[in-house]
Amino acid sequence: KAGVTQTPRYLIKTRGQQVTLSCSPISGHRSVSWYQQTPGQGLQFLFEYFSETQRNKGNFPGRFSGRQFSNSRSEMNVSTLELGDSALYLCASRGDSQETQYFGPGTRLLVL
Amino acid sequence: DQQVKQNSPSLSVQEGRISILNCDYTNSMFDYFLWYKKYPAEGPTFLISISSIKDKNEDGRFTVFLNKSAKHLSLHIVPSQPGDSAVYFCAASGDSGYSTLTFGKGTMLLVSP
Numbered sequence: 353k354a355g356v357t358q359t360p361r362y363l364i365k366t367r368g369q370q371v372t373l374s375c376s377p378i379s380g381h382r383s384v385s386w387y388q389q390t391p392g393q394g395l396q397f398l399f400e401y402f403s404e405t406q407r408n409k410g411n412f413p414g415r416f417s418g419r420q421f422s423n424s425r426s427e428m429n430v431s432t433l434e435l436g437d438s439a440l441y442l443c444a445s446r447g448d449s450q451e452t453q454y455f456g457p458g459t460r461l462l463v464l
Numbered sequence: 465d466q467q468v469k470q471n472s473p474s475l476s477v478q479e480g481r482i483s484i485l486n487c488d489y490t491n492s493m494f495d496y497f498l499w500y501k502k503y504p505a506e507g508p509t510f511l512i513s514i515s516s517i518k519d520k521n522e523d524g525r526f527t528v529f530l531n532k533s534a535k536h537l538s539l540h541i542v543p544s545q546p547g548d549s550a551v552y553f554c555a556a557s558g559d560s561g562y563s564t565l566t567f568g569k570g571t572m573l574l575v576s577p
Contacts, residue, residue, distance in 0.1 A: 356507070383563045395508075395553065395567040408564050442507050444565075451496045451515070451562040455507035 354379065356445050356456035364462045370431040373459045377424050377445030383407075384426040385453060386418060389440040398441075401426050430461075438463045467491045468556050470568035477575050483541040485571050487554030490535065495558035498565070499528060499539045501550045508553060512539070516558070544575045 357376045365371050377384050385408075386398040397410040401420035418428040424445075430437055440460050444453035469488045477483045485499075495516040500508035514521040514528045514537065521528050527540045541548055554568040 358507075385563045385565070387565070394569045395555075395565075397564050397566070400561070400563040402563070408560055410564075440505065444507075444563075446563050451557065452498060452510055452513055453563065453565060454510055455500070457507045458505070460505055 356443055356454055358441075358443050358456040358459050360459060361457065362460045362462075364464065365433050366464050367433055367435060369433050370429060371433060371461060372427050372429045373441055373443075373461075375426045375428075375443030375445075375456060377426070377443075378447070378454060381445035381447050381454075382424050383446040383448075383453075384420060384424065385444045385446070386426070386428050387442040387444065388412075389442060389458075390436075390438075395442070398428065433463045435463050437461065465490070466568075467494075468554055468566050468568040470552075470554055470571050472571050473569070474572040474574070477544045477573065479546055479575055479577050480543045483539075483544045483548065483573055483575065485539040485541075485552050485554075485573065487537045487539075487568055488535055489537075489556050491556070491559055491566070492535070493559035494556035494566070496556070496562060497528070497530060497537050498555045498557070499526075500553045500555060501548075502553060502570070503550055511552075541573075544573075546575050546577055548575050549573055 385400040400408040498513040502508045555565040
């Protein structure tokens with residue numbers, strides 16, 4: 353099986369812009385979670401989608417949003433980018449009745 | 465308040481010896497624990513996990529021990545190899561479902577030849 357894929361791998365944006373990141377889960381996995389990794393805060397949970405519905409949400413502002421499509425692919429969107437949004441954004445998928453999440457390679461976002 | 469703590473930011477070990485990475489947690493609702501290995505600018509790679517109903521799980525050179533009463537888990541790597549050099553993250557789940565991982569800050573392991 354192919355692993356979790358994320359596009360793009362690298363992205364440079366300026367303050368105030370918005371960005372959309374994409375994640376394709378492992379085939380058959382319906383749960384997709386997003387995480388942000390920064391040097392200061394470490395790995396933090398953003399939100400989880402399951403069957404096109406947001407099931408859990410972390411402690412992030414409303415500028416961070418996401419969605420999931422019927423094929424389980426997910427996108428996350430960050431609006432009005434701030435310098436502090438520069439981070440590695442990771443997507444993970446999990447199979448039904450499984451406890452382990454598998455991560456993609458991440459998207460490195462740099463906000464200038 | 466950090467619910468998952470890895471108190472050692474770094475660990476240096478010689479090749480062939482045992483590496484022991486430690487992790488403490490505070491949330492008693494966690495019932496599933498995982499270790500991931502990570503290189504810079506890459507996604508975490510799953511290594512091994514353990515359910516709270518067990519106290520030990522082995523997979524090749526990797527063994528995870530769980531002490532529920534102490535809210536402590538450890539990852540043992542025997543024998544350590546230079547290719548094991550990476551950042552190791554402890555993660556926990558179960559309090560909000562298994563798709564919500566709470567991570568420690570990581571321990572950088574350096575295995576020297």
